[in-house]
Amino acid sequence: MPTYTDMTRCDGCGECVDICPSDIMHIDPVYRRSYNIEPNFCWECYSCVKACPQNAIDVRGYADFAPLGHKVRVLREPEKGVISWKIRYRDGRIKEFAFPIRTTPWGSIKAAGEYEKPDAAAFGTQMLAHEPTALHIDALPTLEQKTIPAKQAKA
Amino acid sequence: MARRTRFVDSDILVIGGGFGGCGAAYESRYWGRDLNIVLVEKANVERSGAVAQGLSAINCYMGMQWSENQPEDFVRYTRGDLMGLVREDLVYDIARHVDSTVHKFEEWGLPILKNPQTGRYLREGKWQIMIHGESYKPIVAEAARKSATTVYNRIMVTHLLMDTVQPNRVAGAVGFNVRNGDFYVFRAKAVIVGAGGGSHIYRPRSVGEGMGRTWYAPWSTASAYGLLIPTGATMTQMENRIVLARFKDGYGPVGAWFLLLKSHATNAAGEFYEKDRYPEIKGRVGHYVDIQPMPTCLRNHAMIEEIKAGKGPIYMHTQHVLDTPEKEELGWEDFLDMTIGQAVVWAAQNIDPKEKPSELITSEPYVMGSHATCSGAWASGPEDCAPSDYQWGYNRMTTVQGLFGAGDTIGGSAHKFSAGSFTEGRIAAKAAVRYVQDMKSNTPRIDEGYIEELKQTVYKPMENYRIGRNEIVAGTVAPAYITPLHGLQRLEKIMDEYVGGYSMFYVTSENLLNRGLELLQTLTEDFENVGADSLHQLQRAWELKHRIVTAEAVARHTLFRKETRWPGYYYRADCPKLDDADWHVFTGSKYDARTGEWEMSKLPVHHIVA
Ligand SMILES: Cc1cc2nc3c(=O)[nH]c(=O)nc-3n(C[C@H](O)[C@H](O)[C@H](O)COP(=O)(O)OP(=O)(O)OC[C@H]3O[C@@H](n4cnc5c(N)ncnc54)[C@H](O)[C@@H]3O)c2cc1C
Ligand code: SF4
Ligand code: SF4
Secondary structure, three states: OOEEEOOOOOOOOOHHHHHOOOOOEEEOOOOOOEEEOOHHHOOOOOHHHHHOOOOOEEEOOOOOOOOOOOEEEEEEEOOOOEEEEEEEOOOOOEEEEEEEOOOOOOOOOOOHHHOOOOOHHHHOOOOOOOOOHHHOEOOOOOOOOOOOOEOOOOO | OOOOEEEEEEEEEEEOOOHHHHHHHHHHHHHOOOOOEEEEOOOOHHHOOOOOOOEEEEOOOOOHHHOOOOHHHHHHHHHHHOOOOOOHHHHHHHHHHHHHHHHHHHHHOOOEOEOOOOOOEOEOOOOOEEEEEOOHHHHHHHHHHHHOOEEEOOEEEEEEEEOOOOOOEEEEEEEEEOOOOOEEEEEEEEEEEOOOOEOOOOOOOOOHHHHHOOOOOOOOEOHHHHHHHHHOOOEEOOOOOEOOEEEOOOOOOOHHHHHHOOOOEEOOOOOOHHHHOHHHHHHHHHHHHHOOOOOHHHHHHHHHHHHHOOOOOEEEOHHHOOOOHHHHHHHHHHHHOOOHHHHHHHHHOOOOOOOOOEEEEEOOOEEOOOOOOOOEEOOOOOOOOOOHHHOOOOOOEOOOEOEEEOHHHEOOOOOOHHHHHHHHHHHHHHHHHHHHHHOOOOOOOOOHHHHHHHHHHHHHHHHHHHHHHHHOOOOOOOOOOEOHHHHHHHHHHHHHHHOOOHHHOOEEOHHHHHHHHHHHHHHHHHHOOEOOOOHHHHHHHHHHHHHHHHHHHHHHHHHHOOOOOOOOOOEEOOOOOOOHHHHOOEEEEEEEOOOOEEEEEEEOOOOOOO
């Protein structure tokens, strides 16, 4: 395929169409459900699978080297900050894993323009936004100057 | 067909919302509070570019806060890995800033693994730190989206626009909306290109339905080079295309397995082939073989020779290292966070890594400027440390006025990876803000006739199809046009067979290259007859164009550099050895769009770090 849509689960919402980096999830005009229009440009990136609110998309490994009978399923829960995987082998064995995906609430990042406006002096230096503070050392290294000593190692 | 034209004005136009582009959008806003910053992306910034699926490591982090590494150490490392040739000023510049980028990522919510004993970031290797990176791209995209004035998703940029008064100055870009077909004209005072490197320049090992299973994403269509080359921007190191050693078929990464889990690879007989091949490699490249760690290309070389000698399969012995549940999780997360296809291969082929080893192989070649390789544009360096002939103005500005780049776009600075590409976007953006302020009253001018001409060009593949389609009943075989896929497969075959692809064991020569260039010329001509039956295929057509232009640059650079600088990435069979006397230089090229001529040059290498 590698992705395919379960006809009975999909409600044609278009989330997968919106997200696919390869622009290959499209809505079929007759059935009003999504499908992969160009499987040979699919990367099995799972962006569409993670985005589908109906869990309607699955992946069947590339036919040229993946035997049938396996499944790699995913459930991404952004509000909980967790992603869970369930892997079923061709011979039936199962492996399950869950990993954290984000430590702060979605939407909480400050735009660059919300920080205090830098002054003209900073603009004239080699320093980038939030430096040197964000470097966690006292000054931006330059080639003339020897190594900047590290601050006390933080735990 | 009448297509609407939409004009968008901006101060800074960022093309491509991947790691370089997101860094550029963020930093432009930080310094340019009242500037109009436009980000344009062919997919959706939320999940676009090489990091769409996530990553499990950040491969460029110094750790200056703990004195783990200094920027100078990183310059020495990349210089060694690239066998003497990196733009040390650019590499140094990224290294000194990259820690602030990574600390910002952590503050934004990216989970970075910690070493429980030391409390420091958990190192995978000397330069890499481990992350839970499934949402790496959405997190970074949130920062960029909020910082840009406007983000345009689903617009494929096809051409850069040049100023009508000053021929060597950029004035914006044009493209089309892949959903509704509108033609977009972006006028800008400065342009930052972060449009990504190139997969599918060479024939992939995977076939048929699986052909999208390349190591670099199939949507990495070399636009970073395909947009720049026609402007006459000087390019460098385009012959330095990279071959990756990865888990076979799935292309799962090997870094965490070698470096963190301390797994090892052998040939089928269980022999440690790398060290056995030392004398032969020494004969080819001399002292470069003794660099620690051994340059990436030379490790490839050892594997390629082993496979040629019939000693494969090469195996990664994962079964020896997964002795705790934590290590098993780490091993799987490495794939699930960044190459899910590899987990699919294990499940499908009944390979439990705790029980069985897995095959390794070398990939088809890719063209990119941010990994263990450095193809891309020749850029002006940082004002405080670039030698004078690396400096003609603003940091990260190409040889075209007002045209900046980041990530895969900029040549000569390898090993940027994700955090380094974002950092380079930041560096370019600060310089672009300065450029815009300096140019205050001098806005680029664009001629209406020129726009109209470009508009015709952009939609021509659909016109070709509309007319040519009437000659046939159904199907894809038409006398008047070829599809974008046909063109892509022809390109891949030419590059594979003449310019050192996997089926040639990466070998080429002057005669092969000259023949390859003849065939590329006819493909360039045939591109005029590509037929697109939809806006989606129109996007594929322009992706093909960007790949063809890039491929020609690769072939020309490889022909010009008469040595084998990076055995394991490619071989000039007629110049098999590394030749520092003549070639301790960068290769340069400049394309003249009016005449179709390429001007090749040697550009100087300055060692600024001892
Ligand atoms: C499988 C894999 C594993 C990797 N592992 C690691 C790792 O562990 N650690 C690490 O640090 N790095 C890793 N990298 C490398 C890292 O992803 C890249 O170095 C980095 O993403 C390059 O940034 P960029 O901005 O140049 O390109 P990208 O991030 O690819 O961004 C390019 C953007 O431009 C857009 N675009 C392209 N063409 C056009 C056009 N014509 N018009 C409009 N938009 C366009 C694309 O859609 C994309 O969003 C890995 C990469 C891959 C593929
Ligand atoms: S996201 Fe899911 S439900 Fe929505 S169109 Fe796609 S497959 Fe159907
Ligand atoms: S897996 Fe990725 S490339 Fe394939 S259809 Fe889904 S989003 Fe697109």
